[in-house]
Amino acid sequence: MNKVKVLLVDDEEEFVSALAERLDIRGIEAHVATDGEQALEMIENDTFQVIVLDVIMPGISGLEVLQRINAKQIDTAVILLTGHGSTKEGLEGMRMGAFDYLMKPLDIDDLISKMHETIEFKKS
Amino acid sequence: MSGINGKDVEFFGKITASMTHEFKNVLAIIKESAGLMEDITKIAPLSDNKHQEKFDNALATVKNQLNRGMELSTVFNRFAHSPDKPRAEINLKDLAERVVLLSDRFARLKHITLAAAPDDKADKTLNIPGNPVWAQMAVYQAVECCLNQLPPACEITVTSRRIDGHKGILIACANLQTDAADFCQSLKNSEHWQELETVMDAINGRAQTSEAEPGIRLLFD
Numbered sequence: 001m002n003k004v005k006v007l008l009v010d011d012e013e014e015f016v017s018a019l020a021e022r023l024d025i026r027g028i029e030a031h032v033a034t035d036g037e038q039a040l041e042m043i044e045n046d047t048f049q050v051i052v053l054d055v056i057m058p059g060i061s062g063l064e065v066l067q068r069i070n071a072k073q074i075d076t077a078v079i080l081l082t083g084h085g086s087t088k089e090g091l092e093g094m095r096m097g098a099f100d101y102l103m104k105p106l107d108i109d110d111l112i113s114k115m116h117e118t119i120e121f122k123k124s
Numbered sequence: 125m126s127g128i129n130g131k132d133v134e135f136f137g138k139i140t141a142s143m144t145h146e147f148k149n150v151l152a153i154i155k156e157s158a159g160l161m162e163d164i165t166k167i168a169p170l171s172d173n174k175h176q177e178k179f180d181n182a183l184a185t186v187k188n189q190l191n192r193g194m195e196l197s198t199v200f201n202r203f204a205h206s207p208d209k210p211r212a213e214i215n216l217k218d219l220a221e222r223v224v225l226l227s228d229r230f231a232r233l234k235h236i237t238l239a240a241a242p243d244d245k246a247d248k249t250l251n252i253p254g255n256p257v258w259a260q261m262a263v264y265q266a267v268e269c270c271l272n273q274l275p276p277a278c279e280i281t282v283t284s285r286r287i288d289g290h291k292g293i294l295i296a297c298a299n300l301q302t303d304a305a306d307f308c309q310s311l312k313n314s315e316h317w318q319e320l321e322t323v324m325d326a327i328n329g330r331a332q333t334s335e336a337e338p339g340i341r342l343l344f345d
Contacts, residue, residue: 012149014153015149018156022160083148105151
């Protein structure tokens with residue numbers, strides 16, 4: 001069975017690196033971007049089944065990245081990451097087509113469950 | 125009640141909210157790193173069982189304190205956002221629970237148990253329009269008033285409910301070790317009582333003592 005391939009986008013490098021390692025241990029191929037521009041470049045050059053996208057980042061925000069993904073009609077599922085105080089951005093993102101949003105700090109099992117849910121939804 | 129038209133409180137809240145957000149990011153990083161340590165030791169346990177046990181215990185402590193830190197950060201962040209709007213719809217159950225969380229340390233220092241009423245005892249439907257900062261100040265002042273008059277081993281329960289038909293919060297004290305009437309009188313004689321009355325007046329409410337359920341009743345409408 002092919003590994004799930006996911007792109008993690010968050011400006012906190014230590015956070016996203018540790019998360020990628022943990023997903024890798026669980027058999028998920030995780031790639032990392034630490035800003036919106038880098039993420040968009042990676043999305044253009046590679047195929048990911050899921051993008052886990054932090055909403056608030058310096059430079060291009062997560063919602064702007066989502067907007068550009070939509071504009072390019074890139075077919076990939078997006079899960080947003082929000083902190084407390086930014087649930088409205090999570091809801092806004094869902095209106096823009098994100099599958100769902102999760103609050104930081106994450107529970108890794110919740111994230112993996114949501115990723116599989118996202119992939120199944122996309123298949124149906 | 126507010127300096128520089130409330131801008132001082134707004135400034136304080138804005139900076140505090142931003143810093144709690146930063147703090148929570150730090151905790152998120154520590155959480156993932158601790159999780160990674162746990163994952164790695166599951167794959168490759170330490171060769172020395174004694175050290176493995178100590179490692180596991182230390183990691184469990186890290187995780188417990190992380191959870192504690194995250195809860196505190198969440199509560200503090202919500203508190204920091206209080207000044208965002210000078211007037212908002214305030215849910216009295218949320219108000220009671222938030223002040224209890226914010227005041228818990230003061231109670232612990234006095235060896236007094238402070239708790240919000242359980243869900244089945246609190247009315248979650250009571251909402252009042254008002255200044256969120258002042259409302260929190262009022263409930264906190266009532267709690268502080270009680271804390272300063274109670275000996276150790278007492279219990280304070282903060283409950284949102286209708287009081288004589290009014291939307292209110294009851295700060296009820298148990299295990300008093302003194303007569304309820306004397307306790308209520310000591311509350312009214314305390315330096316915090318006048319401050320409490322001032323704040324309640326500013327939000328069009330009033331404070332009363334209660335001998336039946338010894339403590340303070342805050343009526344918000």
